[in-house]
Amino acid sequence: MNDIRYSRRTFLVSSGAAATWLALPAGAQPAATGWRPTRPVRLVVPYPPGGGIDIVARFIAPRMQERLGQPVVIENRGGAVGMIGSENVYRAAPDGLSFVVASADTHSINPHVYADIRYNAREFAAAAPIATLDYMLVGRPGLEAGSMKELAELGKKRELTFASSGVGSSAQVVTEALKSRYGLKMLHVPFGGSAPAAAAVMGEQVDLVMLPIAIALANRSKVKVFGVASDKRFEGAPDIPSLAEQGFPIGLEPAWIGLMAPPRTPPEILREVNLIVGEIVRDPEAKKRLTTLGLAPYTATMEEFAAHVNAEYDRWGKVVRAAEVKADSPK
Missing domain, CATH: 3.40.190.10 (Periplasmic binding protein-like II)
Incomplete structure:
Protein backbone atom coordinates (compact mmCIF):
# COMPACT_ATOMS: atom_id res chain seq x y z
CA MET A 1 0.00 0.00 0.00
CA ASN A 2 2.99 2.33 0.15
CA ASP A 3 3.14 2.31 -3.65
CA ILE A 4 0.79 5.16 -4.53
CA ARG A 5 -0.28 4.55 -8.10
CA TYR A 6 -1.06 7.90 -9.69
CA SER A 7 -0.91 6.66 -13.29
CA ARG A 8 -4.43 5.28 -13.00
CA ARG A 9 -5.90 8.47 -11.55
CA THR A 10 -7.08 11.74 -13.04
CA PHE A 11 -4.86 14.55 -11.81
CA LEU A 12 -6.83 17.32 -10.14
CA VAL A 13 -6.00 20.80 -8.91
CA SER A 14 -7.38 22.82 -6.04
CA SER A 15 -8.53 26.05 -7.64
CA GLY A 16 -8.93 29.42 -6.01
CA ALA A 17 -11.98 29.97 -8.19
CA ALA A 18 -13.83 26.88 -6.97
CA ALA A 19 -14.27 24.90 -3.80
CA THR A 20 -13.78 21.50 -5.42
CA TRP A 21 -10.92 19.65 -7.12
CA LEU A 22 -10.87 20.43 -10.85
CA ALA A 23 -9.07 18.58 -13.62
CA LEU A 24 -5.72 19.85 -14.93
CA PRO A 25 -4.22 18.99 -18.31
CA ALA A 26 -2.01 15.91 -18.16
CA GLY A 27 1.69 16.60 -17.86
CA ALA A 28 1.36 20.01 -16.18
CA GLN A 29 4.58 20.76 -14.33
CA PRO A 30 4.87 22.66 -11.01
CA ALA A 31 6.89 25.85 -10.82
CA ALA A 32 7.88 28.11 -7.94
CA THR A 33 5.52 31.05 -7.52
CA GLY A 34 7.59 33.23 -5.21
CA TRP A 35 4.69 33.62 -2.76
CA ARG A 36 5.67 34.34 0.83
CA PRO A 37 3.41 35.01 3.84
CA THR A 38 3.48 38.44 5.44
CA ARG A 39 2.41 37.17 8.89
CA PRO A 40 2.92 34.01 10.99
CA VAL A 41 1.52 30.77 9.57
CA ARG A 42 -0.60 28.38 11.65
CA LEU A 43 -0.32 24.61 11.40
CA VAL A 44 -3.44 23.38 13.16
CA VAL A 45 -3.05 19.90 14.63
CA PRO A 46 -6.57 18.53 15.20
CA TYR A 47 -5.39 16.32 18.07
CA PRO A 48 -3.81 16.89 21.50
CA PRO A 49 -0.03 17.33 21.83
CA GLY A 50 2.20 14.26 21.82
CA GLY A 51 0.48 12.11 19.21
CA GLY A 52 1.87 11.02 15.86
CA ILE A 53 0.28 13.86 13.87
CA ASP A 54 1.57 16.40 16.40
CA ILE A 55 5.12 15.00 16.20
CA VAL A 56 5.06 15.19 12.40
CA ALA A 57 3.84 18.79 12.54
CA ARG A 58 6.56 19.80 14.99
CA PHE A 59 9.17 18.23 12.75
CA ILE A 60 8.20 20.14 9.61
CA ALA A 61 7.21 23.48 11.24
CA PRO A 62 10.71 24.86 11.91
CA ARG A 63 11.88 23.75 8.48
CA MET A 64 8.93 25.50 6.84
CA GLN A 65 9.73 28.58 8.91
CA GLU A 66 13.30 28.68 7.56
CA ARG A 67 12.01 28.67 4.00
CA LEU A 68 8.97 30.93 4.38
CA GLY A 69 10.69 33.66 6.39
CA GLN A 70 7.82 33.87 8.89
CA PRO A 71 7.09 32.02 12.16
CA VAL A 72 5.23 28.75 11.67
CA VAL A 73 3.20 28.10 14.81
CA ILE A 74 1.73 24.78 15.94
CA GLU A 75 -1.81 25.16 17.24
CA ASN A 76 -3.33 22.06 18.86
CA ARG A 77 -7.11 22.04 18.57
CA GLY A 78 -7.98 18.51 19.64
CA GLY A 79 -11.41 17.05 20.18
CA ALA A 80 -14.22 15.28 18.33
CA VAL A 81 -11.79 12.84 16.62
CA GLY A 82 -10.07 15.64 14.73
CA MET A 83 -13.16 17.49 13.59
CA ILE A 84 -12.78 20.60 15.77
CA GLY A 85 -9.36 21.53 14.39
CA SER A 86 -10.39 20.64 10.84
CA GLU A 87 -13.47 22.85 11.05
CA ASN A 88 -11.35 25.73 12.38
CA VAL A 89 -9.21 25.71 9.23
CA TYR A 90 -12.21 25.06 6.98
CA ARG A 91 -13.66 28.39 8.16
CA ALA A 92 -10.37 30.30 8.12
CA ALA A 93 -9.46 32.92 5.52
CA PRO A 94 -7.90 31.47 2.32
CA ASP A 95 -4.77 33.59 2.69
CA GLY A 96 -2.07 30.97 3.16
CA LEU A 97 -1.82 31.62 6.90
CA SER A 98 -3.78 28.55 8.08
CA PHE A 99 -3.29 24.85 7.29
CA VAL A 100 -4.58 21.76 9.02
CA VAL A 101 -2.27 18.77 9.42
CA ALA A 102 -4.93 16.46 8.05
CA SER A 103 -5.14 12.72 7.62
CA ALA A 104 -7.31 9.98 6.18
CA ASP A 105 -9.17 9.92 9.49
CA THR A 106 -10.21 13.57 9.36
CA HIS A 107 -10.84 13.87 5.63
CA SER A 108 -11.46 10.39 4.18
CA ILE A 109 -13.24 8.57 7.03
CA ASN A 110 -14.96 11.04 9.39
CA PRO A 111 -17.24 12.45 6.64
CA HIS A 112 -18.69 8.97 6.10
CA VAL A 113 -19.03 8.10 9.80
CA TYR A 114 -20.43 11.27 11.35
CA ALA A 115 -23.64 12.64 9.84
CA ASP A 116 -23.38 15.94 11.75
CA ILE A 117 -19.83 16.81 10.67
CA ARG A 118 -19.53 20.59 10.25
CA TYR A 119 -17.14 20.80 7.31
CA ASN A 120 -17.11 19.52 3.76
CA ALA A 121 -13.88 17.57 3.43
CA ARG A 122 -13.97 17.77 -0.36
CA GLU A 123 -13.95 21.57 -0.31
CA PHE A 124 -10.53 21.84 1.34
CA ALA A 125 -7.63 22.77 -0.92
CA ALA A 126 -4.98 20.05 -1.04
CA ALA A 127 -1.56 21.63 -0.44
CA ALA A 128 1.16 19.08 0.35
CA PRO A 129 1.49 15.45 1.39
CA ILE A 130 3.90 14.56 4.18
CA ALA A 131 3.74 10.84 4.93
CA THR A 132 1.66 7.69 4.90
CA LEU A 133 0.74 5.63 7.95
CA ASP A 134 0.47 1.86 7.72
CA GLY A 247 -2.48 -14.20 0.36
CA PHE A 248 -4.68 -11.72 2.23
CA PRO A 249 -4.59 -8.33 0.47
CA ILE A 250 -7.01 -5.79 1.91
CA GLY A 251 -7.23 -3.34 -0.98
CA LEU A 252 -6.63 -0.14 1.00
CA GLU A 253 -3.59 2.08 0.70
CA PRO A 254 -1.87 3.44 3.83
CA ALA A 255 -3.60 6.33 5.55
CA TRP A 256 -2.28 9.64 4.22
CA ILE A 257 -1.06 12.65 6.23
CA GLY A 258 -0.69 16.10 4.68
CA LEU A 259 -1.41 19.81 4.75
CA MET A 260 -4.87 20.98 3.68
CA ALA A 261 -5.82 24.64 3.28
CA PRO A 262 -9.16 26.45 3.52
CA PRO A 263 -11.44 26.36 0.47
CA ARG A 264 -10.61 28.90 -2.24
CA THR A 265 -6.94 29.21 -1.25
CA PRO A 266 -5.15 30.56 -4.37
CA PRO A 267 -3.20 27.96 -6.39
CA GLU A 268 0.03 29.99 -6.24
CA ILE A 269 0.01 29.65 -2.42
CA LEU A 270 -0.71 25.92 -2.57
CA ARG A 271 2.00 25.32 -5.13
CA GLU A 272 4.68 27.14 -3.12
CA VAL A 273 3.79 25.28 0.08
CA ASN A 274 3.79 22.01 -1.87
CA LEU A 275 7.30 22.67 -3.19
CA ILE A 276 8.62 23.66 0.24
CA VAL A 277 7.13 20.69 2.09
CA GLY A 278 8.27 18.32 -0.67
CA GLU A 279 11.83 19.60 -0.29
CA ILE A 280 11.64 19.00 3.47
CA VAL A 281 10.22 15.48 3.18
CA ARG A 282 12.77 14.40 0.55
CA ASP A 283 15.66 15.24 2.87
CA PRO A 284 17.41 12.09 4.23
CA GLU A 285 17.00 13.39 7.79
CA ALA A 286 13.24 13.56 7.31
CA LYS A 287 13.08 10.04 5.90
CA LYS A 288 15.01 8.71 8.89
CA ARG A 289 12.79 10.55 11.37
CA LEU A 290 9.55 9.51 9.70
CA THR A 291 10.66 5.88 9.52
CA THR A 292 11.31 5.84 13.27
CA LEU A 293 7.71 7.01 13.70
CA GLY A 294 6.45 4.11 11.59
CA LEU A 295 5.71 6.41 8.66
CA ALA A 296 6.75 6.44 5.02
CA PRO A 297 7.71 9.78 3.39
CA TYR A 298 5.16 10.84 0.80
CA THR A 299 5.85 13.48 -1.85
CA ALA A 300 3.68 14.48 -4.80
CA THR A 301 2.67 17.57 -6.73
CA MET A 302 -0.41 19.35 -5.46
CA GLU A 303 -2.35 17.93 -8.42
CA GLU A 304 -1.28 14.39 -7.58
CA PHE A 305 -2.02 14.92 -3.90
CA ALA A 306 -5.49 16.29 -4.64
CA ALA A 307 -6.18 13.30 -6.88
CA HIS A 308 -5.03 10.91 -4.18
CA VAL A 309 -7.13 12.56 -1.47
CA ASN A 310 -10.14 12.54 -3.78
CA ALA A 311 -9.70 8.83 -4.60
CA GLU A 312 -9.13 7.89 -0.97
CA TYR A 313 -12.32 9.71 0.08
CA ASP A 314 -14.25 7.38 -2.21
CA ARG A 315 -12.23 4.28 -1.35
CA TRP A 316 -12.51 4.62 2.43
CA GLY A 317 -16.16 5.64 2.07
CA LYS A 318 -17.02 2.37 0.35
CA VAL A 319 -15.49 0.37 3.18
CA VAL A 320 -17.24 2.47 5.85
CA ARG A 321 -20.61 2.01 4.16
CA ALA A 322 -20.08 -1.71 3.62
CA ALA A 323 -19.23 -2.14 7.31
CA GLU A 324 -22.11 0.15 8.35
CA VAL A 325 -19.80 2.19 10.59
CA LYS A 326 -21.83 5.09 11.99
CA ALA A 327 -21.56 7.17 15.14
CA ASP A 328 -22.73 10.38 16.76
CA SER A 329 -20.06 13.06 16.86
CA PRO A 330 -18.10 12.95 20.14
CA LYS A 331 -18.11 16.15 22.16
Whole structure:
Protein backbone atom coordinates (compact mmCIF):
# COMPACT_ATOMS: atom_id res chain seq x y z
CA MET A 1 0.00 0.00 0.00
CA ASN A 2 2.99 2.33 0.15
CA ASP A 3 3.14 2.31 -3.65
CA ILE A 4 0.79 5.16 -4.53
CA ARG A 5 -0.28 4.55 -8.10
CA TYR A 6 -1.06 7.90 -9.69
CA SER A 7 -0.91 6.66 -13.29
CA ARG A 8 -4.43 5.28 -13.00
CA ARG A 9 -5.90 8.47 -11.55
CA THR A 10 -7.08 11.74 -13.04
CA PHE A 11 -4.86 14.55 -11.81
CA LEU A 12 -6.83 17.32 -10.14
CA VAL A 13 -6.00 20.80 -8.91
CA SER A 14 -7.38 22.82 -6.04
CA SER A 15 -8.53 26.05 -7.64
CA GLY A 16 -8.93 29.42 -6.01
CA ALA A 17 -11.98 29.97 -8.19
CA ALA A 18 -13.83 26.88 -6.97
CA ALA A 19 -14.27 24.90 -3.80
CA THR A 20 -13.78 21.50 -5.42
CA TRP A 21 -10.92 19.65 -7.12
CA LEU A 22 -10.87 20.43 -10.85
CA ALA A 23 -9.07 18.58 -13.62
CA LEU A 24 -5.72 19.85 -14.93
CA PRO A 25 -4.22 18.99 -18.31
CA ALA A 26 -2.01 15.91 -18.16
CA GLY A 27 1.69 16.60 -17.86
CA ALA A 28 1.36 20.01 -16.18
CA GLN A 29 4.58 20.76 -14.33
CA PRO A 30 4.87 22.66 -11.01
CA ALA A 31 6.89 25.85 -10.82
CA ALA A 32 7.88 28.11 -7.94
CA THR A 33 5.52 31.05 -7.52
CA GLY A 34 7.59 33.23 -5.21
CA TRP A 35 4.69 33.62 -2.76
CA ARG A 36 5.67 34.34 0.83
CA PRO A 37 3.41 35.01 3.84
CA THR A 38 3.48 38.44 5.44
CA ARG A 39 2.41 37.17 8.89
CA PRO A 40 2.92 34.01 10.99
CA VAL A 41 1.52 30.77 9.57
CA ARG A 42 -0.60 28.38 11.65
CA LEU A 43 -0.32 24.61 11.40
CA VAL A 44 -3.44 23.38 13.16
CA VAL A 45 -3.05 19.90 14.63
CA PRO A 46 -6.57 18.53 15.20
CA TYR A 47 -5.39 16.32 18.07
CA PRO A 48 -3.81 16.89 21.50
CA PRO A 49 -0.03 17.33 21.83
CA GLY A 50 2.20 14.26 21.82
CA GLY A 51 0.48 12.11 19.21
CA GLY A 52 1.87 11.02 15.86
CA ILE A 53 0.28 13.86 13.87
CA ASP A 54 1.57 16.40 16.40
CA ILE A 55 5.12 15.00 16.20
CA VAL A 56 5.06 15.19 12.40
CA ALA A 57 3.84 18.79 12.54
CA ARG A 58 6.56 19.80 14.99
CA PHE A 59 9.17 18.23 12.75
CA ILE A 60 8.20 20.14 9.61
CA ALA A 61 7.21 23.48 11.24
CA PRO A 62 10.71 24.86 11.91
CA ARG A 63 11.88 23.75 8.48
CA MET A 64 8.93 25.50 6.84
CA GLN A 65 9.73 28.58 8.91
CA GLU A 66 13.30 28.68 7.56
CA ARG A 67 12.01 28.67 4.00
CA LEU A 68 8.97 30.93 4.38
CA GLY A 69 10.69 33.66 6.39
CA GLN A 70 7.82 33.87 8.89
CA PRO A 71 7.09 32.02 12.16
CA VAL A 72 5.23 28.75 11.67
CA VAL A 73 3.20 28.10 14.81
CA ILE A 74 1.73 24.78 15.94
CA GLU A 75 -1.81 25.16 17.24
CA ASN A 76 -3.33 22.06 18.86
CA ARG A 77 -7.11 22.04 18.57
CA GLY A 78 -7.98 18.51 19.64
CA GLY A 79 -11.41 17.05 20.18
CA ALA A 80 -14.22 15.28 18.33
CA VAL A 81 -11.79 12.84 16.62
CA GLY A 82 -10.07 15.64 14.73
CA MET A 83 -13.16 17.49 13.59
CA ILE A 84 -12.78 20.60 15.77
CA GLY A 85 -9.36 21.53 14.39
CA SER A 86 -10.39 20.64 10.84
CA GLU A 87 -13.47 22.85 11.05
CA ASN A 88 -11.35 25.73 12.38
CA VAL A 89 -9.21 25.71 9.23
CA TYR A 90 -12.21 25.06 6.98
CA ARG A 91 -13.66 28.39 8.16
CA ALA A 92 -10.37 30.30 8.12
CA ALA A 93 -9.46 32.92 5.52
CA PRO A 94 -7.90 31.47 2.32
CA ASP A 95 -4.77 33.59 2.69
CA GLY A 96 -2.07 30.97 3.16
CA LEU A 97 -1.82 31.62 6.90
CA SER A 98 -3.78 28.55 8.08
CA PHE A 99 -3.29 24.85 7.29
CA VAL A 100 -4.58 21.76 9.02
CA VAL A 101 -2.27 18.77 9.42
CA ALA A 102 -4.93 16.46 8.05
CA SER A 103 -5.14 12.72 7.62
CA ALA A 104 -7.31 9.98 6.18
CA ASP A 105 -9.17 9.92 9.49
CA THR A 106 -10.21 13.57 9.36
CA HIS A 107 -10.84 13.87 5.63
CA SER A 108 -11.46 10.39 4.18
CA ILE A 109 -13.24 8.57 7.03
CA ASN A 110 -14.96 11.04 9.39
CA PRO A 111 -17.24 12.45 6.64
CA HIS A 112 -18.69 8.97 6.10
CA VAL A 113 -19.03 8.10 9.80
CA TYR A 114 -20.43 11.27 11.35
CA ALA A 115 -23.64 12.64 9.84
CA ASP A 116 -23.38 15.94 11.75
CA ILE A 117 -19.83 16.81 10.67
CA ARG A 118 -19.53 20.59 10.25
CA TYR A 119 -17.14 20.80 7.31
CA ASN A 120 -17.11 19.52 3.76
CA ALA A 121 -13.88 17.57 3.43
CA ARG A 122 -13.97 17.77 -0.36
CA GLU A 123 -13.95 21.57 -0.31
CA PHE A 124 -10.53 21.84 1.34
CA ALA A 125 -7.63 22.77 -0.92
CA ALA A 126 -4.98 20.05 -1.04
CA ALA A 127 -1.56 21.63 -0.44
CA ALA A 128 1.16 19.08 0.35
CA PRO A 129 1.49 15.45 1.39
CA ILE A 130 3.90 14.56 4.18
CA ALA A 131 3.74 10.84 4.93
CA THR A 132 1.66 7.69 4.90
CA LEU A 133 0.74 5.63 7.95
CA ASP A 134 0.47 1.86 7.72
CA TYR A 135 -0.74 -0.68 10.25
CA MET A 136 0.28 -4.06 11.57
CA LEU A 137 -2.21 -6.72 12.57
CA VAL A 138 -1.23 -8.18 15.95
CA GLY A 139 -2.87 -10.63 18.32
CA ARG A 140 -2.84 -11.46 22.00
CA PRO A 141 0.01 -13.74 23.11
CA GLY A 142 -2.25 -16.71 23.80
CA LEU A 143 -4.23 -16.60 20.56
CA GLU A 144 -4.54 -20.01 18.93
CA ALA A 145 -3.03 -18.99 15.60
CA GLY A 146 0.57 -18.53 14.53
CA SER A 147 0.12 -17.29 10.98
CA MET A 148 -2.33 -15.25 8.94
CA LYS A 149 -3.64 -18.43 7.31
CA GLU A 150 -4.32 -20.01 10.70
CA LEU A 151 -5.91 -16.79 11.93
CA ALA A 152 -8.29 -16.70 8.95
CA GLU A 153 -9.26 -20.32 9.57
CA LEU A 154 -9.88 -19.56 13.24
CA GLY A 155 -11.93 -16.46 12.36
CA LYS A 156 -14.26 -18.54 10.22
CA LYS A 157 -14.84 -21.08 12.99
CA ARG A 158 -15.58 -18.73 15.87
CA GLU A 159 -16.02 -15.05 16.61
CA LEU A 160 -12.86 -13.11 17.38
CA THR A 161 -12.74 -9.73 19.07
CA PHE A 162 -10.73 -6.83 17.68
CA ALA A 163 -9.79 -3.57 19.35
CA SER A 164 -9.37 -0.18 17.70
CA SER A 165 -8.45 3.36 18.66
CA GLY A 166 -12.12 4.38 18.36
CA VAL A 167 -15.32 4.12 16.35
CA GLY A 168 -14.66 5.23 12.78
CA SER A 169 -10.87 5.24 13.18
CA SER A 170 -8.74 4.11 10.27
CA ALA A 171 -7.67 1.17 12.46
CA GLN A 172 -11.29 0.00 12.69
CA VAL A 173 -11.98 0.57 9.00
CA VAL A 174 -8.88 -1.39 7.89
CA THR A 175 -9.92 -4.30 10.11
CA GLU A 176 -13.50 -4.12 8.83
CA ALA A 177 -12.14 -4.38 5.29
CA LEU A 178 -10.18 -7.51 6.24
CA LYS A 179 -13.23 -8.98 7.98
CA SER A 180 -15.53 -8.31 5.03
CA ARG A 181 -13.17 -9.50 2.29
CA TYR A 182 -12.43 -12.86 3.92
CA GLY A 183 -15.71 -13.57 5.69
CA LEU A 184 -14.27 -13.49 9.22
CA LYS A 185 -16.39 -13.46 12.36
CA MET A 186 -15.15 -10.45 14.32
CA LEU A 187 -16.63 -8.21 17.02
CA HIS A 188 -15.41 -4.61 17.34
CA VAL A 189 -14.31 -3.36 20.78
CA PRO A 190 -13.43 0.37 20.55
CA PHE A 191 -10.98 2.07 22.88
CA GLY A 192 -9.97 5.69 23.37
CA GLY A 193 -6.69 5.51 21.48
CA SER A 194 -4.08 3.12 20.12
CA ALA A 195 -2.23 2.76 23.44
CA PRO A 196 -5.19 1.39 25.45
CA ALA A 197 -6.18 -0.80 22.51
CA ALA A 198 -2.68 -2.29 22.44
CA ALA A 199 -2.75 -2.78 26.22
CA ALA A 200 -6.02 -4.71 25.95
CA VAL A 201 -4.48 -7.13 23.44
CA MET A 202 -1.28 -7.56 25.43
CA GLY A 203 -3.42 -8.20 28.50
CA GLU A 204 -5.37 -10.99 26.74
CA GLN A 205 -8.64 -9.01 26.97
CA VAL A 206 -9.12 -8.72 23.19
CA ASP A 207 -7.94 -11.04 20.42
CA LEU A 208 -6.66 -8.65 17.75
CA VAL A 209 -5.84 -5.04 16.90
CA MET A 210 -4.53 -3.07 13.93
CA LEU A 211 -1.80 -0.91 15.41
CA PRO A 212 0.22 1.92 13.88
CA ILE A 213 3.52 0.33 12.92
CA ALA A 214 5.60 2.25 15.50
CA ILE A 215 3.42 1.04 18.38
CA ALA A 216 3.34 -2.52 17.05
CA LEU A 217 7.14 -2.65 16.76
CA ALA A 218 7.64 -1.15 20.23
CA ASN A 219 5.55 -4.00 21.68
CA ARG A 220 6.61 -6.74 19.30
CA SER A 221 7.78 -9.10 22.04
CA LYS A 222 4.43 -8.87 23.84
CA VAL A 223 2.09 -9.75 20.96
CA LYS A 224 1.77 -12.08 17.99
CA VAL A 225 2.54 -10.20 14.78
CA PHE A 226 0.57 -11.39 11.74
CA GLY A 227 1.74 -8.86 9.17
CA VAL A 228 1.74 -5.40 7.66
CA ALA A 229 -1.70 -4.37 6.42
CA SER A 230 -0.48 -3.40 2.99
CA ASP A 231 0.87 -4.72 -0.27
CA LYS A 232 4.50 -4.21 0.76
CA ARG A 233 6.73 -4.71 3.77
CA PHE A 234 7.61 -1.70 5.88
CA GLU A 235 11.16 -0.47 5.25
CA GLY A 236 11.81 -0.12 8.98
CA ALA A 237 10.91 -3.79 9.65
CA PRO A 238 11.82 -5.74 6.50
CA ASP A 239 11.53 -9.12 8.24
CA ILE A 240 7.77 -8.79 8.80
CA PRO A 241 5.71 -9.90 5.79
CA SER A 242 2.70 -8.04 4.49
CA LEU A 243 -0.77 -9.56 4.64
CA ALA A 244 -0.89 -9.35 0.85
CA GLU A 245 2.16 -11.54 0.30
CA GLN A 246 0.56 -14.10 2.63
CA GLY A 247 -2.48 -14.20 0.36
CA PHE A 248 -4.68 -11.72 2.23
CA PRO A 249 -4.59 -8.33 0.47
CA ILE A 250 -7.01 -5.79 1.91
CA GLY A 251 -7.23 -3.34 -0.98
CA LEU A 252 -6.63 -0.14 1.00
CA GLU A 253 -3.59 2.08 0.70
CA PRO A 254 -1.87 3.44 3.83
CA ALA A 255 -3.60 6.33 5.55
CA TRP A 256 -2.28 9.64 4.22
CA ILE A 257 -1.06 12.65 6.23
CA GLY A 258 -0.69 16.10 4.68
CA LEU A 259 -1.41 19.81 4.75
CA MET A 260 -4.87 20.98 3.68
CA ALA A 261 -5.82 24.64 3.28
CA PRO A 262 -9.16 26.45 3.52
CA PRO A 263 -11.44 26.36 0.47
CA ARG A 264 -10.61 28.90 -2.24
CA THR A 265 -6.94 29.21 -1.25
CA PRO A 266 -5.15 30.56 -4.37
CA PRO A 267 -3.20 27.96 -6.39
CA GLU A 268 0.03 29.99 -6.24
CA ILE A 269 0.01 29.65 -2.42
CA LEU A 270 -0.71 25.92 -2.57
CA ARG A 271 2.00 25.32 -5.13
CA GLU A 272 4.68 27.14 -3.12
CA VAL A 273 3.79 25.28 0.08
CA ASN A 274 3.79 22.01 -1.87
CA LEU A 275 7.30 22.67 -3.19
CA ILE A 276 8.62 23.66 0.24
CA VAL A 277 7.13 20.69 2.09
CA GLY A 278 8.27 18.32 -0.67
CA GLU A 279 11.83 19.60 -0.29
CA ILE A 280 11.64 19.00 3.47
CA VAL A 281 10.22 15.48 3.18
CA ARG A 282 12.77 14.40 0.55
CA ASP A 283 15.66 15.24 2.87
CA PRO A 284 17.41 12.09 4.23
CA GLU A 285 17.00 13.39 7.79
CA ALA A 286 13.24 13.56 7.31
CA LYS A 287 13.08 10.04 5.90
CA LYS A 288 15.01 8.71 8.89
CA ARG A 289 12.79 10.55 11.37
CA LEU A 290 9.55 9.51 9.70
CA THR A 291 10.66 5.88 9.52
CA THR A 292 11.31 5.84 13.27
CA LEU A 293 7.71 7.01 13.70
CA GLY A 294 6.45 4.11 11.59
CA LEU A 295 5.71 6.41 8.66
CA ALA A 296 6.75 6.44 5.02
CA PRO A 297 7.71 9.78 3.39
CA TYR A 298 5.16 10.84 0.80
CA THR A 299 5.85 13.48 -1.85
CA ALA A 300 3.68 14.48 -4.80
CA THR A 301 2.67 17.57 -6.73
CA MET A 302 -0.41 19.35 -5.46
CA GLU A 303 -2.35 17.93 -8.42
CA GLU A 304 -1.28 14.39 -7.58
CA PHE A 305 -2.02 14.92 -3.90
CA ALA A 306 -5.49 16.29 -4.64
CA ALA A 307 -6.18 13.30 -6.88
CA HIS A 308 -5.03 10.91 -4.18
CA VAL A 309 -7.13 12.56 -1.47
CA ASN A 310 -10.14 12.54 -3.78
CA ALA A 311 -9.70 8.83 -4.60
CA GLU A 312 -9.13 7.89 -0.97
CA TYR A 313 -12.32 9.71 0.08
CA ASP A 314 -14.25 7.38 -2.21
CA ARG A 315 -12.23 4.28 -1.35
CA TRP A 316 -12.51 4.62 2.43
CA GLY A 317 -16.16 5.64 2.07
CA LYS A 318 -17.02 2.37 0.35
CA VAL A 319 -15.49 0.37 3.18
CA VAL A 320 -17.24 2.47 5.85
CA ARG A 321 -20.61 2.01 4.16
CA ALA A 322 -20.08 -1.71 3.62
CA ALA A 323 -19.23 -2.14 7.31
CA GLU A 324 -22.11 0.15 8.35
CA VAL A 325 -19.80 2.19 10.59
CA LYS A 326 -21.83 5.09 11.99
CA ALA A 327 -21.56 7.17 15.14
CA ASP A 328 -22.73 10.38 16.76
CA SER A 329 -20.06 13.06 16.86
CA PRO A 330 -18.10 12.95 20.14
CA LYS A 331 -18.11 16.15 22.16
